[in-house]
Each structure stands twice: as C-alpha cells, then as structure tokens.
Ligand code: IMP
C-alpha cells in the first residue's frame with residue numbers, strides 16, 4: 431500500500447523496479463558491511479554524499495550505522511534539466527567538510543557512466559583523504575567502468591532510466607518511495 435502523497439505521482443511510473451521493502455532490507459545489509467569495514471578505525475570517518483540523488487539513501491543508511499562520523503557535501507551536475515544522456519560533469523557545490531587525513535566513504539544513488547564518481551573520487555584524493563571507498567545504491571551493470579572502483583553496491587540493474595528513492599527526472603520524483611521506471615512517453 432502506498433501513502434496518499436506517493437499515490438499522487440504514481441500515474442507517471444510505468445512499473446516498480448525495486449520495492450521500498452526490498453530497498454530497506456538491502457540498506458540494512460550494506461550498513462552492516464560498512465560498520466565492519468570501519469570499526470576500530472582511528473582516523474575518523476567522513477561520508478561524502480553526492481547531492482542531490484543520494485539524500486534518501488544517505489538518510490536511511492546513516493541511521494543504520496552505529497559509527498561516529500562526519501558528513502561533507504558535494505554537488506556535481508551531469509544530467510541538467512530534462513536530459514537523460516550525461517553531460518560533462520560540473521561541480522556545483524565544492525566539498526564542504528574536512529577530508530584531509532580522514533577515511534572517506536563517497537555515497538551516491540547510481541553508477542551509470544561513472545563520470546560523476548570519477549570526478550568526486552579524484553577531488554577527495556586531491557584533498558588528502560587517508561582512504562577512499564564508494565557506496566552506491568544502484569549500478570547499471572552493462573556500463574560500470576573499470577577505472578571507477580565501487581566497493582559497496584546495493585543492486586545491479588539493467589540499463590534503464592529510473593526514478594524514485596532520491597533519483598530524479600528533471601528534479602521530480604525524488605520522493606517516490608520505490609525505485610521505478612517512468613512511462614516512456616514522459617521522456618524525450
Ligand atoms: P554517471 O556520472 O553517468 O555515472 O551518472 C551518475 C549520476 O547521474 C547519478 O548521481 C544520478 O544523479 C544521475 N543518473 C544516472 N542514471 C540515472 C537514472 O537512471 N535515473 C536518474 N538519475 C540518473
């Protein structure tokens with residue numbers, strides 16, 4: 431059952447790809463993996479969520495993490511407006527927090543062409559992170575580039591344009607609680 435607020439946007443969604451219950455269970459499992467990776471860590475953990483797509487994933491993930499951590503934000507734009515093909519990445523908000531000497535876990539919604547993560551991983555290394563790892567909720571398996579290491583993956587998906595659980599189309603649908611596929615006629 432969906433709440434009334436999500437019902438209001440469901441006519442635009444052709445089908446649910448990953449149900450919110452499945453996401454919740456997988457996020458909990460990822461949190462256990464992350465807690466194992468960083469327990470006993472002396473340098474201190476900084477999460478770097480990539481805005482805006484990672485916000486829902488981040489919010490759910492960190493509440494399952496029994497670790498001391500800081501958060502440093504960064505925003506990179508690759509799909510401006512209503513485009514579904516990536517453009518050259520542009521840093522919109524530079525890294526906001528302390529990176530030097532910290533163990534950094536970059537958090538993003540989806541690994542597609544890898545351009546966004548390649549840029550953010552380089553930025554974090556330039557700022558002197560002690561270690562750099564990356565967690566994504568989704569990975570489009572057919573496209574994942576070999577030079578962009580991602581240690582934690584929630585779900586492998588087909589090469590489809592998906593929305594919901596933080597992912598947008600033209601900045602809409604981030605609040606849709608599942609990961610869904612838009613009706614094709616809504617996209618150019
Ligand atoms: P990449 O740079 O091509 O790997 O794309 C990563 C960024 O593009 C993500 O942070 C998303 O914000 C966005 N993106 C990629 N694929 C999708 C999609 O299927 N739906 C919505 N956003 C996407």
Ligand code: MG
Pocket residue numbers: 483509597598
């Ligand atoms: Mg986006």
